[in-house]
Ligand SMILES: Nc1ncnc2c1ncn2[C@@H]1O[C@H](COP(=O)(O)OS(=O)(=O)O)[C@@H](OP(=O)(O)O)[C@H]1O
């Protein structure tokens with residue numbers, strides 16, 4: 001095998017797929033031993049069984065980009081986001097953007113918190129040693145411990161708390177399980193299970209039931225759905241993301257907004273200007289589609305980290321591709337932050353007339369290849385929360401048009 005093919009046969013699944021992978025490897029998804037192909041996924045969605053008739057409630061699939069070279073018969077190393085090899089997937093089928101096949105563990109899963117509490121079904125069943133168990137799957141705090149005590153007494157069962165840890169709320173759910181354990185009968189067990197929620201409640205419940213069975217449960221109770229009350233807007237993370245052509249006014253308005261916010265003094269601000277990012281965070285990247293996307297993902301990553309801690313980040317890159325902007329929105333919303341997309345929609349003619357840095361003239365002369373708006377695309381947003389054309393508008397007014405909705409929406413006091 002050449003170095004090239006080895007490198008090609010690698011893949012980092014997304015968070016949801018990694019969670020499913022861990023359950024496939026631990027046996028919590030018994031009898032599944034690998035990712036499904038389209039036929040099984042459709043059968044499961046249509047009538048709750050695999051194509052061969054085995055009952056199973058939900059699709060468990062792995063998306064692999066169409067341009068990934070892995071073919072049936074190949075082994076793909078699946079890695080966690082930190083690069084550790086988790087499993088080998090032996091591809092049996094590639095269709096409809098999915099890669100199907102059995103998976104085999106390569107190393108212990110170390111990504112994510114509470115690795116110590118992520119016990120496998122086998123370990124838990126061993127500890128139960130044949131005693132009946134009442135499994136309680138939880139996505140939030142339990143509200144009726146008396147019911148659990150009563151059912152456990154009736155069945156003479158060991159209580160097995162299964163906090164379902166996925167996403168931002170994972171640690172809080174584990175803490176809720178550890179607190180509940182102290183209030184439940186002695187011998188209550190806790191095993192954290194990385195089960196990503198399924199959209200349909202009935203499917204989600206059935207899957208929880210199957211996982212509980214794999215852990216040796218004789219009976220399963222589903223804990224209540226968590227009530228999430230978002231904090232007030234002025235304490236929530238916020239990302240104000242400017243997009244637009246070079247010279248449209250992104251940096252000028254973004255800087256004005258930063259200054260106005262600092263003057264008010266009610267929030268701290270992180271400002272990620274396009275040019276500055278390119279000198280530091282994205283030094284060395286070109287303006288190819290691939291590098292622009294990487295640049296925007298890096299900006300999104302930093303902005304989402306700021307938002308995760310309740311901060312306010314202002315970003316002002318060109319960000320010409322809609323799909324990549326949508327990725328950043330999703331990254332920010334996934335950590336509970338709000339995302340405001342501001343399209344600085346100054347027309348190309350006006351940007352070119354300003355030509356502050358002389359770049360358009362050079363691009364027209366063919367001296368800068370792939371120049372946005374001249375020889376490279378700009379996909380106009382259709383999901384902008386705010387659109388500003390700065391033609392004939394003062395900088396002060398343009399800044400006001402962004403600041404006003406922030407104040408009205410309660411993000412800034
Ligand atoms: N080929 C090409 N196309 C567009 N822009 C170019 C190019 N080459 C250099 N520049 C300068 O780089 C700035 C844009 O960088 P960004 O990081 O914002 O671009 S992107 O979001 O990654 O597409 C942009 O800055 P702004 O004028 O502030 O937008 C330009 O000054």
Ligand SMILES: Nc1ncnc2c1ncn2[C@@H]1O[C@H](COP(=O)(O)OP(=O)(O)O)[C@@H](O)[C@H]1O
Pocket residue numbers: 244245246247248249250251252253316354356390391392393394395396398
């Ligand atoms: N209302 C306005 N808002 C922002 N910029 C404006 C406005 N009116 C004129 N300009 C000028 O347009 C240019 C915009 O450049 P810049 O902010 O660097 O754009 P970008 O960051 O999008 O490349 C600046 O020279 C700025 O003074």
